[in-house]
Amino acid sequence: MRLAPRRGAASLAALLAWLAALVLGGCASRPTAPAGSDGPPLRPPAALEQVPDAQPRIEPLRTGGPNKPYEVFGQRYVPMTADLPWAERGGASWYGRKFHGLPTSSGEPYDMYAMTAAHKTMPIPSYARVRNPANGREVTVRINDRGPFAAGRVIDLSYTAALKLGLLRGVAPVEVRRLTHDEIRAGLATRPAPSPLSSPLPGQGPGPALPPDDPAPGERPQAEAGFWLQLGAFRLREGALQMQQRVLRETEGLPGVAVFEEAGLLRVQAGPFATREQALAAAELLQRQAGLAPLVVQRAAPLSPAPGRPKPGESPLGAGAQRLGSP
Numbered sequence: 001m002r003l004a005p006r007r008g009a010a011s012l013a014a015l016l017a018w019l020a021a022l023v024l025g026g027c028a029s030r031p032t033a034p035a036g037s038d039g040p041p042l043r044p045p046a047a048l049e050q051v052p053d054a055q056p057r058i059e060p061l062r063t064g065g066p067n068k069p070y071e072v073f074g075q076r077y078v079p080m081t082a083d084l085p086w087a088e089r090g091g092a093s094w095y096g097r098k099f100h101g102l103p104t105s106s107g108e109p110y111d112m113y114a115m116t117a118a119h120k121t122m123p124i125p126s127y128a129r130v131r132n133p134a135n136g137r138e139v140t141v142r143i144n145d146r147g148p149f150a151a152g153r154v155i156d157l158s159y160t161a162a163l164k165l166g167l168l169r170g171v172a173p174v175e176v177r178r179l180t181h182d183e184i185r186a187g188l189a190t191r192p193a194p195s196p197l198s199s200p201l202p203g204q205g206p207g208p209a210l211p212p213d214d215p216a217p218g219e220r221p222q223a224e225a226g227f228w229l230q231l232g233a234f235r236l237r238e239g240a241l242q243m244q245q246r247v248l249r250e251t252e253g254l255p256g257v258a259v260f261e262e263a264g265l266l267r268v269q270a271g272p273f274a275t276r277e278q279a280l281a282a283a284e285l286l287q288r289q290a291g292l293a294p295l296v297v298q299r300a301a302p303l304s305p306a307p308g309r310p311k312p313g314e315s316p317l318g319a320g321a322q323r324l325g326s327p
Contacts, residue, residue, distance in 0.1 A: 038098035040159060040168065045113065048160050053140035054115040056127040056189035058181050066105040066124040072149050079121045079146075086122060086178040090154030091171040092130065094162035104145040112159035118145035119155055122178055127189065130155060131175040132165040139164050140179070140189070177252070186281030187273060188253035226272030227279035229286065229294035231257075233265045240266035250290040254282065269297065 061067065067079040080086070100112045106124050110116070122128065126143040141161050148156040155176050162168050179189045231247060234240040240259045247257050247270065254270045261267075270286070273279040276296060283294045 038096050041097050041100075041112065044159075048113065048163055051113065051115065051160050051164070054127060054142040056140060056179050056184045058184055059125045061123045066107075066146065070146070075149075077120050077146075080123045083123070083181045084178075085180050086128075087176065088154050089173060089175050091152045092132075092155050092157055092162070092165070092167055092174040092176075093148050093150070093153050093171050094157040094159055094167060096159040106144040108144055110145065110158075114158055115139060115141050115161050115164075116144050116158045117141040117155050117161060118147040119143045119176075120146060120149070127179045127184070128155075129177045129179065130157065130161070130165065131177075132167060133173065133175060135166050137165050143178075182281060182285060183253055185277075186253075186285060187275075187278040188255075188282060188285065225299050226274060227276055228269040228271035228273070228297045228299060229279060229283055230297045231268045231270060231286075231292055231294050233267045235265060237266060240268050243268045247286075247290060247292070251286060252289075253285070270294070272299070 061081055061083060063081045067081050069076060069078045071077070095110075095118075096112050099110045101109050104110050104116075105118070117128065117130070119126070119128070122143045124144055124146075127140060128143055129138060129140055131138040139161055141157065145156070148154075153171060155174065157165070157167065159168075165174070167174070183189050232240070232243045234243070244257055244259055247254070247268070255272065257268065257270050259266050259268055270282070271279065273282060276298070279296045283296065286292045286294055
């Protein structure tokens with residue numbers, strides 16, 4: 001919902017009508033909202049569950065317009081105007097056909113079939129991940145509106161975003177995290193489908209990336225070609241496992257965190273990344289999030305794990321390892 005800072009002065013009659021609709025509807029609404037209760041579309045399009053998430057991109061942040069301070073119900077809100085991280089938990093609501101086609105705080109028309117949302121203070125525009133902890137579903141939305149202003153609510157979702165999260169029955173708790181421009185530049189803003197290299201979060205089942213104690217050569221995992229971040233190289237499996245779990249626990253947004261066996265060492269690596277720039281940006285995030293100083297490793301072909309000690313003259317960091325910031 002939204003009482004966004006609006007262009008021009010609204011008439012007193014329109015303002016009173018808006019306040020009445022707000023009190024009766026339980027969710028902030030716009031001065032031009034038609035009378036009547038909100039609800040789902042009368043004839044929703046088919047396959048809305050397959051609507052893709054918002055695709056994060058870097059958009060300039062304004063200091064005025066929808067990002068200037070405003071007041072609702074006697075409470076003053078000061079939106080963020082800097083590209084800063086933001087995370088919170090609280091109730092999520094949604095808005096539908098009553099506001100479909102009406103202006104949002106950004107000036108864009110509200111589309112209940114798009115992957116958008118309203119937030120009280122995130123910069124407009126922003127991108128955020130919203131997770132429903134009850135079922136594990138997660139979506140990426142674009143913040144282009146203000147609200148909700150009902151107590152206990154932290155985000156107001158579009159109809160389709162709520163549908164994909166399984167939240168159409170009413171207000172439910174969610175986890176919200178803003179995606180920063182650094183994350184978008186690093187390619188960490190989109191969550192890829194799990195691959196055999198990705199290690200699941202704790203409690204989500206065993207991870208296939210760690211090789212068994214004595215695997216057959218064909219059973220060892222292989223690294224895809226691309227750029228990887230090497231987080232550590234260990235001779236003992238316990239050390240590699242501890243590093244892997246630490247990274248999973250303290251960081252977010254990595255494509256995968258895997259343990260590979262090569263030349264007698266167990267290497268903990270995150271990736272793959274399509275470009276060096278993405279890998280370097282992710283390395284900087286890892287430094288801030290977990291205090292790590294990863295190495296950028298380029299793999300021109302799948303890594304072929306081989307047992308035994310490093311060959312004479314071979315670096316224990318692995319072929320192609322390059323330190324952060326090196327050309």
